[in-house]
Amino acid sequence: MSCVLELKNIGFTYGKGTPFEKRAVDNVSLHIEQGEFIGVIGHTGSGKSTLMQMLNGLIRPTDGQVLLDGRDIWAEPKKIRQVRFKVGMVFQYPEYQLFEETVYKDIAFGAQNCGLQGDALDRAIRDAADFTGLPPALLDKSPFDLSGGEKRRAAIAGIIAMNPEVLVLDEPTAGLDPMGREVLLSQIVRYHKERHNTVLLVTHSMEDIARVADRIMVMNKGRLALFEPTREVFRKGDTLRGYGLQVPQITRIMQDLRRRGLDVPEGVLTVDEAFAALLPLLQKEGKLW
Numbered sequence: 001m002s003c004v005l006e007l008k009n010i011g012f013t014y015g016k017g018t019p020f021e022k023r024a025v026d027n028v029s030l031h032i033e034q035g036e037f038i039g040v041i042g043h044t045g046s047g048k049s050t051l052m053q054m055l056n057g058l059i060r061p062t063d064g065q066v067l068l069d070g071r072d073i074w075a076e077p078k079k080i081r082q083v084r085f086k087v088g089m090v091f092q093y094p095e096y097q098l099f100e101e102t103v104y105k106d107i108a109f110g111a112q113n114c115g116l117q118g119d120a121l122d123r124a125i126r127d128a129a130d131f132t133g134l135p136p137a138l139l140d141k142s143p144f145d146l147s148g149g150e151k152r153r154a155a156i157a158g159i160i161a162m163n164p165e166v167l168v169l170d171e172p173t174a175g176l177d178p179m180g181r182e183v184l185l186s187q188i189v190r191y192h193k194e195r196h197n198t199v200l201l202v203t204h205s206m207e208d209i210a211r212v213a214d215r216i217m218v219m220n221k222g223r224l225a226l227f228e229p230t231r232e233v234f235r236k237g238d239t240l241r242g243y244g245l246q247v248p249q250i251t252r253i254m255q256d257l258r259r260r261g262l263d264v265p266e267g268v269l270t271v272d273e274a275f276a277a278l279l280p281l282l283q284k285e286g287k288l289w
Contacts, residue, residue, distance in 0.1 A: 002033065002034050003031050003032070003033055003034070003070070004032055004033065004034040004068070004069060004165060004166060004198050005031070005032040005055065005066070005067070005068060005087075005166060005198070006030070006031050006032075006066075006067040006070070007028050007029055007030050007064065007065075007066055007067075008029055008064050008065040008066075008067065009027050009028070009029055009063060009064035009065075010025060010027070010028045010029070010051070010054060010061050010063065010064035010065070010066065011023070011025055011026050011027055011028070011061060011062055011063035011064055012024050012025040012050055012051075012054060012059060012061055012062050012063070013062045016062060023222055024047050024050040024222055025047045025050050025051050025054070025061075025222050026047075026221075026222040026223050027063070027064075027223065028051060028064075028223065028224045029064075029224075030217070030224060030227055032166075032198060032200075033198075034196075034198055035196045035197070035198060036198055036199075036214050036215060037189075037192050037198075037199045037201070037212055037213050037214045038198070038199065038200045038201070038213060038214065038215055038216070038217060039200075039201055039203070039209035039212070039213030039215070039216040039217070039230065040052065040200055040201065040202040040203075040216070040217045040219065041202075041203065041204070041206070041209060041216060041217070041218055041219070041245060042218060042219030042220060042225075042243070042245070043220070043243060043244035043245065046219040046220055046221060046222065046243075047219050047221075047222040047223075048170075048202050048219050049092075049170055049202065051219065052089070052168050052170055052200065052202060053089070054066055055087050055089075055166070055168055055200070056073075056083055056084045056086075056087035056088070056089050056166075056168065057073050057074070057080040057083045057084060057087075058084075058089065060074060061074075068083060068086060068087065068165075068166075069165075085110075085113075085114050085162055085164065086164055086165045086166065087164055087165065087166040087168060088110075088159040088160070088162055088164030088166070088167050088168065089159070089168045089170070090155070090156050090159050090167070090168065090169045090170065090172055091170050092170050092171040092172075092174050093152075093174065093175065094152060094155035094156060094159075094172070095143075095148070095151035095152050095154070095155050097155055097158075098143040098144070098151060098154060098155055100143065101142060102139065102140055102141065102142060102143070103129075103134065103138055103139050103140070103141055103142075103143050103146070103154050104125060104139040104140060106143050106154060106155075106158055107125045107128055107129060107139075107154065107157045107158045107161050108121060108125050108158075108161065109158060110158050110159060110161060110162045111124045111125065111128075111158075111161040111162050113162075114162050116161075124161045124162075124163065125139070125157075125161055126139075127160075127161075128157040128158070128160040128161035129154075129157050131157065131160055131187060131190065131191045131194075132153035132154070132156050132157040132160065132184075132187050132191075133153055133183055133184075133187045134150065134153050134154060134157060138150065138154075148175070148176070148180070149176055149177075149180035149183065149184065152172065152176065152180075152184060153184060153187070156169070156172060156184075156188075160191060163195070163197075164197065165197060165198065166197065166198045166199075166200065167191075167192075167197055167198070167199045167200070168199075168200045168202075169188065169199070169200070169201050169202065170202045171202055171203055171204065172184060172188070172201070172203075173185060173203065173205065173208065174204075181205075181208070185208055185211075185212065188201070188212075189212050192212075201213065206234075206245070206246055206247060206248045206249075206251075207248045207249065207250075207270075209230070210230060210234060210248045210251070210269035210270060211269070211270055213230045214229065214230065215227060215228060215229050215230060216228065216229075216230050216233040216234075218233060218240070218243060218245070220243040225239075225243060226239070230269065231267040231269060232267075234247045234248065234251055234267065234269060235266060235267050237251070237252070237255065248269055248270075250268060250269070250270060250271050250273075250274050251267075251268055251269055253274070254268040254274055254277070262281065263281065264277045264278065264281070265277055
């Protein structure tokens with residue numbers, strides 16, 4: 001794989017030179033490979049959202065460089081708009097950005113600005129709607145007639161239609177019910193698997209991250225505290241608790257079973273993994289009903 005995003009000693013200070021100066025991101029350096037699914041976690045105020053907004057030029061770093069495909073995105077400030085087509089950003093509650101008279105036109109907006117027209121534009125719109133689970137019958141409706149979950153998916157489809165090289169999602173499942181969260185997350189995973197684009201997912205749900213991420217960025221007080229494979233990060237439960245975070249609930253249960261002497265593997269992240277680990281033990285003890 002090739003490096004798609006590189007951060008070199010990135011930093012950002014709000015209100016620099018004023019009495020309200022605050023260091024939000026401090027000296028972050030990392031590499032992200034093409035096609036990776038990266039989870040981003042951290043307590044409120046840890047710098048996650050500020051860091052994500054620097055990836056596509058919505059915020060200009062006060063220190064360091066953001067490199068996209070090896071090129072500093074601020075090398076030519078007048079061309080920063082082109083960077084935003086390559087690094088698509090989905091904010092928390094993106095449905096608040098809907099504004100067109102139909103869902104179709106709303107999804108089309110960004111793709112049209114990328115230069116798509118005619119059949120290519122129509123295909124991009126319909127493919128994006130399909131990726132986010134929006135049935136064709138909804139495309140001619142007003143976005144304001146959709147349910148909350150459908151609005152969320154329509155807004156995300158508008159970014160996907162641009163086919164960004166990197167898709168950044170800042171807590172896309174916030175405020176959705178469990179079924180809505182599950183549907184949206186599964187559609188994002190499907191998009192990643194089929195398009196092989198790079199995805200960064202910011203979330204407070206350890207369970208979601210455990211299921212989908214290749215690697216996890218852990219932000220703490222503006223610094224990159226950890227950036228490791230998912231299983232390695234969640235093996236460090238005590239460290240995460242020190243940052244105000246938790247491991248997934250099923251991981252905690254399995255860790256407790258290990259402490260009680262049960263022979264179960266370390267680093268279990270999902271219910272399916274836990275079931276596979278516990279089933280042989282239950283069969284051995286004859287405790288299946």
